[in-house]
Amino acid sequence: xxxxLKAIVDEALSQINASDQLEKLNEIKVAFxxxxxxxxxxxxxxxxxxxEERPMVGQMVNEAREKLESCxxxxxxxxxxxxxxxxxxxxxxxxxxxxxxxxxxxxHPNTIALEEVERIFIGMGYEVVEGPEVEFDYYxxxxxxxxxxxxxxxxxxxxxxxxxxxxxIVLRTQTSxxxxxxxxxxxxxxxxxxxxxxxxxxxxxxxxxxxxxxxxGLVIDKxxxxxxxxxxxxxxxxxxxxxxxxxxxxxxxxxxxxxxxEMDVSCFKCGGSGCRFCKGEGWIxxxxxxxxHPHVLEMSGIDPEEYTGFAFGVGLERIALLKYExxxxxxxxENDTRFLKQF
Ligand SMILES: [Zn+2]
Numbered sequence: 001x002x003x004x005l006k007a008i009v010d011e012a013l014s015q016i017n018a019s020d021q022l023e024k025l026n027e028i029k030v031a032f033x034x035x036x037x038x039x040x041x042x043x044x045x046x047x048x049x050x051x052e053e054r055p056m057v058g059q060m061v062n063e064a065r066e067k068l069e070s071c072x073x074x075x076x077x078x079x080x081x082x083x084x085x086x087x088x089x090x091x092x093x094x095x096x097x098x099x100x101x102x103x104x105x106x107x108h109p110n111t112i113a114l115e116e117v118e119r120i121f122i123g124m125g126y127e128v129v130e131g132p133e134v135e136f137d138y139y140x141x142x143x144x145x146x147x148x149x150x151x152x153x154x155x156x157x158x159x160x161x162x163x164x165x166x167x168x169i170v171l172r173t174q175t176s177x178x179x180x181x182x183x184x185x186x187x188x189x190x191x192x193x194x195x196x197x198x199x200x201x202x203x204x205x206x207x208x209x210x211x212x213x214x215x216x217g218l219v220i221d222k223x224x225x226x227x228x229x230x231x232x233x234x235x236x237x238x239x240x241x242x243x244x245x246x247x248x249x250x251x252x253x254x255x256x257x258x259x260x261x262e263m264d265v266s267c268f269k270c271g272g273s274g275c276r277f278c279k280g281e282g283w284i285x286x287x288x289x290x291x292x293h294p295h296v297l298e299m300s301g302i303d304p305e306e307y308t309g310f311a312f313g314v315g316l317e318r319i320a321l322l323k324y325e326x327x328x329x330x331x332x333x334e335n336d337t338r339f340l341k342q343f
Pocket of ligand 1 (some may be wrong): 131136267268269270271272275276277278279280282283
């Protein structure tokens, strides 16, 4: 029995030493230590052993089992270590491969256009001023010469903050309201642009949105004339659309300016000869402007006998759409990254 056990253990040990794979170790474990394994069969043959020798044989079997188990475990650790080393080797990063670029955000076309406009006017000595988007009716309409019954108030289809028909709080329909706040401060002269969001209850289509952006400009000083307005806006147009850009002023009517005009720029696509972009006109309408109405100055406490001024308003989206030749305003608000990353 003793010899038999030794033979089994020797055989098992030599197989363990010769094994070159993890799976082999499992096979050996099953063959010697499993339910039908060789060592187990020795225990089963205990009945043939004399009763007084049984404890000794039992102990020998247990010792053999422990020895085999620890050898298997030892060999297994060696294999696992080797496997891990191979895995690490195979997963080595090739640092010479080009990396996947992370997504980097960038400025929205509206923001690019706004910063361009701000740069131009700051360069001419203007201040950039902001104001509240929720505004008193007075600053949005009345102080700009648009009294309660004025048709311009209907045209603008204002969002009132409360459903009360007599509500005097509105979402500003234009950023001109900021100009009133500045004039009221009484610090003259004024040279400012007021960019910001404005709101009108328009249906969304290719050229309208209930929320859009405006840039209003205001200059008030002594001896400001229409020539100053024309010169300033001509410089602005050249800076935005190119050195060859010409400007044209057509008489118009706004309640807060007198005289008032609309300014067109020569088409920067065809240079004025007419193309699809300018609908064959050669000119593109760009902004509204005029000399500040004396009554508007008076309402804000400025003496129209001493001071004059001009004002203009331009849609930021209009600039962005023209500059980047985008034909649908909705694209600016949908935030589709495939569209936005082109700019
Ligand atoms: Zn054209």
